[in-house]
Every structure is written in structure tokens, then in C-alpha cells.
Amino acid sequence: MSQDTPDELESDKEIERLIDEVMSSSINNDSKLTDEQYRRKMQRRKEIQDRRIAQAVPEKGLIIVHTGNGKGKTTAALGMVMRSLGHGYKVAIVQFIKGAWEPSEKRVFSDWEDQIEFHAMGEGFTWETQDRDRDLEKAQAAWEKSLEYIRNPDFHLVLLDEINIALKMAYLQIEEVLAGLAEKPPHKHVILTGRGAPAALIERADLVTEMTLIKHPFRDQGVKAQPGIEF
Structure with missing residues (x-):
């Protein structure tokens, strides 16, 4: 450099x-x-x-982290996905925790099936699965799938949704994730979402946004998750 x-x-x-x-x-x-x-x-x-x-440097593939306790980490990442699709780029989404239900965004993205690969590879929140070995197995499978897209030069953007949770729960090791990110082609953008992003990932990233929780309808009012807002 x-x-x-x-x-x-x-x-x-x-x-x-x-x-x-x-x-x-x-x-x-x-x-x-x-x-x-x-x-x-x-x-x-x-x-x-x-x-x-x-x-400014004309172009650089970025490592982007969305973390923090506030809502909007995945939502913001999906906005970048939409922009990339609008430019005609190929995009891959791998969801690490979600998967026990059909994500509504997956149905929307079916209109771009020639540009996008979508894999919801989790089985729900850890307090619902209650099976650490199974959670480890699913996280490792999701990471292996992620590596395929990280290495593939045809994909302009890769979204690793809730991977930070997998790191926080020690389903994945930060060393293997950093090593995998080092394999990405220079032009590729990779977004990693989820609260509790490890310091080493934040240090490696080019763009980090922390969503701050100020008010939340579930915490403050007991309002359950609603379609179109949370899922």
C-alpha cells in the first residue's frame, strides 16, 4: 500500500x-x-x-459494519442491496440467525432472481433453538456459503446478516472471518450486521455505523414485532 x-x-x-x-x-x-x-x-x-x-480514491471495495443495540442494521443494509440491484450488480445475502420464518424481503427480491442469491440459513433466535451444537453447525454452514460469495468475483455485494451475533455467541471465530474477508476481490463490498461487533472487526472495517437505541416500541410499550416494520 x-x-x-x-x-x-x-x-x-x-x-x-x-x-x-x-x-x-x-x-x-x-x-x-x-x-x-x-x-x-x-x-x-x-x-x-x-x-x-x-x-478521493476513485473506487474501493468496502468492508461495512452495522452494529449497535438500535433497530435498523439489516434495514440499512437492504437499502444498499437495492441500490446495487438497481445498478445491475449481482448480490448475495446470507442470513445467519434468521431462517425459521420466511423473510418478506426474500419474496420481494424474487423479482431480481437473475441478480441475487438469498440464503436464510439460521433457525431462529438462540433462546428459541436451545441447541448450541445445532446453532454451531448452522453458523458454520452459513459461513461456508458466505465464503463462496466472498471469493466469487461475479458478486459485487455480499450481505452477511446477523453474523455479528454468531461471532458474539462464539459460533464463529473472528480470526476465520477476518481471514475470509481478506480473500475478497478488491472491488467487492461486504456488509456485516448485528449487535456486538467485535473490536477486531470494527478495526478492519472501512465503514462502521452504530445504531443507538433511544426508544423501542417493544421495550417501552410492549408492542410486538409487526409485519413491514420488523419482518
């Missing part, structure tokens, strides 16, 4: 400084600017942003 030159590093620092400078005033302060002052400020911001874009 090439190292940044001193000039490039200095340029990055200058861009960060300019962004801080431009963004230091609050929205309330912006409302007090004259039209001309506001125009000049936004013009300066655009110049800075254009410089950042010009320095």
Missing part, C-alpha cells in the same frame, strides 16, 4: 482546517448573514468539498 507524501498529508490537514473554519458558525448565525455573505460562505464550502472529492 502506498504511503501518503508529506505534501498530501499537509493538504489533508489544510482541508480539515478549512472545513472546521467554514462550519464553525451555527445555523442560527447563518440566518443572520446577508445574502452575499451566505453565498460567499457556501461558495467557499463548495471549493473545499470539491478539493476533497478530487483527492
Whole structure:
């Protein structure tokens, strides 16, 4: 991997400084600017942003982690799946915990059956299966299936749904998952979802989002999971 030159590093620092400078005033302060002052400020911001874009790497396959106790990890990942399908890319989804019920998203994706492979390989939540050996077996099978798609250059995006739970429960070892991710072709994106993502995975990832639980209808109101929202 090439190292940044001193000039490039200095340029990055200058861009960060300019962004801080431009963004230091609050929205309330912006409302007090004259039209001309506001125009000049936004013009300066655009110049800075254009410089950042010009320095950006054109393309890179990303390792993306969605974790945290809040809702929306899989939902956000499925949004990326939809975008990829819209661009005509091939996508693979492997679900590690889910599988005891038919995911509604699988029915939707049947319209893209020539672009997508969908495998729900779990048997439900661990407190429902109550069989650790069986859970281990299913997680290992899901990981082997995942590796097929991670290694396959024809697939642009691979979603490993709830794999973080499998790691947290020690159904998979982080070392084997990191080794598998290292085998992906340079252009491929891999999304790993689930709460409790291990620190080593977060360190390896290019993009990490933590969903924060603020309110939840089940916890706060006793509202059960509903079709179209949770499943």
C-alpha cells in the first residue's frame, strides 16, 4: 500500500482546517448573514468539498459494519442491496440467525432472481433453538456459503446478516472471518450486521455505523414485532 507524501498529508490537514473554519458558525448565525455573505460562505464550502472529492480514491471495495443495540442494521443494509440491484450488480445475502420464518424481503427480491442469491440459513433466535451444537453447525454452514460469495468475483455485494451475533455467541471465530474477508476481490463490498461487533472487526472495517437505541416500541410499550416494520 502506498504511503501518503508529506505534501498530501499537509493538504489533508489544510482541508480539515478549512472545513472546521467554514462550519464553525451555527445555523442560527447563518440566518443572520446577508445574502452575499451566505453565498460567499457556501461558495467557499463548495471549493473545499470539491478539493476533497478530487483527492478521493476513485473506487474501493468496502468492508461495512452495522452494529449497535438500535433497530435498523439489516434495514440499512437492504437499502444498499437495492441500490446495487438497481445498478445491475449481482448480490448475495446470507442470513445467519434468521431462517425459521420466511423473510418478506426474500419474496420481494424474487423479482431480481437473475441478480441475487438469498440464503436464510439460521433457525431462529438462540433462546428459541436451545441447541448450541445445532446453532454451531448452522453458523458454520452459513459461513461456508458466505465464503463462496466472498471469493466469487461475479458478486459485487455480499450481505452477511446477523453474523455479528454468531461471532458474539462464539459460533464463529473472528480470526476465520477476518481471514475470509481478506480473500475478497478488491472491488467487492461486504456488509456485516448485528449487535456486538467485535473490536477486531470494527478495526478492519472501512465503514462502521452504530445504531443507538433511544426508544423501542417493544421495550417501552410492549408492542410486538409487526409485519413491514420488523419482518
